Amino acid sequence: MTQATMTYTPEDMAEYARQARVRILEAVKHAGGGHVGGPYSAAEMLAALYFGVMNVRPEEPEWPDRDRFVLSKGHSSIALYTMLALRGFFPVEELLTFDAIDSRLQGHPDMTVTPGIDMSSGSLGLGFAGALGIALGGRAAGRDFTTYVMLGDGECNEGVVWEGAHVAARYKLDNIIAIIDHNKLQQFGWTGSSVEERITPYTESQLADRWRAFGWHTMEMDGHNIPEILSTLAAAKEVSGVPVAIVAHTVKGKGVSYMEGNYKWHSKVPTDEEFAQAMEELGEGGAE
Numbered sequence: 001m002t003q004a005t006m007t008y009t010p011e012d013m014a015e016y017a018r019q020a021r022v023r024i025l026e027a028v029k030h031a032g033g034g035h036v037g038g039p040y041s042a043a044e045m046l047a048a049l050y051f052g053v054m055n056v057r058p059e060e061p062e063w064p065d066r067d068r069f070v071l072s073k074g075h076s077s078i079a080l081y082t083m084l085a086l087r088g089f090f091p092v093e094e095l096l097t098f099d100a101i102d103s104r105l106q107g108h109p110d111m112t113v114t115p116g117i118d119m120s121s122g123s124l125g126l127g128f129a130g131a132l133g134i135a136l137g138g139r140a141a142g143r144d145f146t147t148y149v150m151l152g153d154g155e156c157n158e159g160v161v162w163e164g165a166h167v168a169a170r171y172k173l174d175n176i177i178a179i180i181d182h183n184k185l186q187q188f189g190w191t192g193s194s195v196e197e198r199i200t201p202y203t204e205s206q207l208a209d210r211w212r213a214f215g216w217h218t219m220e221m222d223g224h225n226i227p228e229i230l231s232t233l234a235a236a237k238e239v240s241g242v243p244v245a246i247v248a249h250t251v252k253g254k255g256v257s258y259m260e261g262n263y264k265w266h267s268k269v270p271t272d273e274e275f276a277q278a279m280e281e282l283g284e285g286g287a288e
Contacts, residue, residue: 008051010226016051017226020082021255022282027078027098029275034107035101038152040080041183041223041250045190046083048229049148058088059195061115064280067145068134070119072127073152073181074108075267081114082106089116125158127151128178132164135176146237147176153201154186162214168243169215175234178216178245181223182207183252185263211245223248 008016028034040110050056054067071080080099085092090104097103104113108122117135121127133151155161168176184200188226202210211218217239221232227249236244252266253259256278270278279285 004282010052010230013047013051013226014044016083016086017047018255018282019086020047020079022279022284023082023085023092023095024078025270025275025278025282027082027095029270030096031099032269033267034078034269035267036270037252037259037263037267038073038076038181038183039082040254040256040259041245041252042076042079042150042181043254044224044226045150045179045181045248045250046079046183048233049227050083050087052226052230053233054148056087056116056168056169058084058116058261061089065143065145068118068131068138068147070121070127070134070149071109072121072125072131072148072149074121074123074127076152077105077107077109079116080109084114084116084236090114109261115193123151124155125160125164128161129164131178132168132173135168135173136171139173145175146245148179149176150179150181152182152186153180153207155185156180156207156210157201161211165211165214165216165243165245167197172241173243176243177233178211178243179223180207180245180247181210181250182247183250185261185266186254206211208245208247211247215242216245217242218245218247219272220249223250224254 021040024039028036056066057063085095098105099107108119111117111120119127119130128149128151131147135147186201208218208220219232222228251260259265
C-alpha cells in the first residue's frame with residue numbers, strides 16, 4: 001500500500017518514536033557500538049516523515065515516484081534503519097544485526113544493499129550534496145517527488161554544506177526540504193581546561209540566519225512536537241521558487257534522563273544498569 005492509503009495519527013507517530021528509541025538502544029547494546037544521542041534527537045521527525053508525510057511503498061522500495069529521504073548525518077544510521085523496519089521495509093528482527101560484518105545495516109547507510117536507503121552517507125556534508133543531485137535529477141526527469149534531507153547542526157560546520165546551499169538557491173530547487181537537527185551538541189569542539197566545556201555549533205538564531213542568508217526559505221520548529229512537525233512540513237511543501245530549510249530545535253539523547261544534553265552519549269554503549277534504567281524510562285519495564 002502507498003502512504004496515501006494508510007492513516008496514522010500523531011499519537012501513532014509518537015508511539016513509533018518511542019519504539020524507535022527502544023530498538024535503537026537494543027541494537028547498539030547488542031552490537032557493542034553505535035550512536036545514540038543523535039538518533040534520539042531525530043526520532044519524532046523520522047516518525048512524522050515515514051508515517052505521516054512521505055509517499056513511499058515499503059514493498060516497492062525503488063518505486064520511481066516515491067519521495068526521497070537522505071540522512072546526511074549518516075552516523076545516526078540506526079535511527080533510519082529502525083524507522084524503515086517499523087515502516088515495513090525489512091523485518092524488525094534484522095535490527096539486531098546492526099554493524100555486524102555481514103549485515104545490510106552498517107554503521108553508515110549504504111544504498112547498494114539496504115532497502116529504503118536513497119543515498120549512501122557518512123562523510124559529513126556529502127549526503128546533503130547527494131540530496132541536491134537527487135532533487136536536480138528529479139526535476140530534470142519531470143518527476144513530482146520531494147527530497148527530504150536531514151543534517152546535524154555540527155555537520156553544518158562543513159564547507160560542502162554551504163557550497164550546496166548556494167547551488168540549491170541558485171537553481172531555485174523548490175523540491176528539496178532540508179531539516180537541520182539542531183540539538184546544539186556535537187561530539188567534538190571544546191574550549192577551556194576541560195572537554196566538559198563544549199562549543200555549541202550554532203546559537204539559537206545563528207543557524208537559521210545563515211540558511212536565510214544563502215537564499216533558502218527558512219522555518220523553525222520544535223523537533224519533538226509531532227503536530228508542529230507535521231504542520232511545518234506541510235507549510236514547507238507549499239513554498240515555491242526557493243529551497244526550504246527547517247531548523248528543528250531538539251535535545252540530544254531525548255527520552256532518557258541521563259542522556260539528555262550529555263555529549264558523552266553521542267556514541268556510547270550502555271552498561272547493563274544504564275540499559276535497564278533507559279528501558280524503564282522508555283516504558284519497557286527494564287527488560288532487555
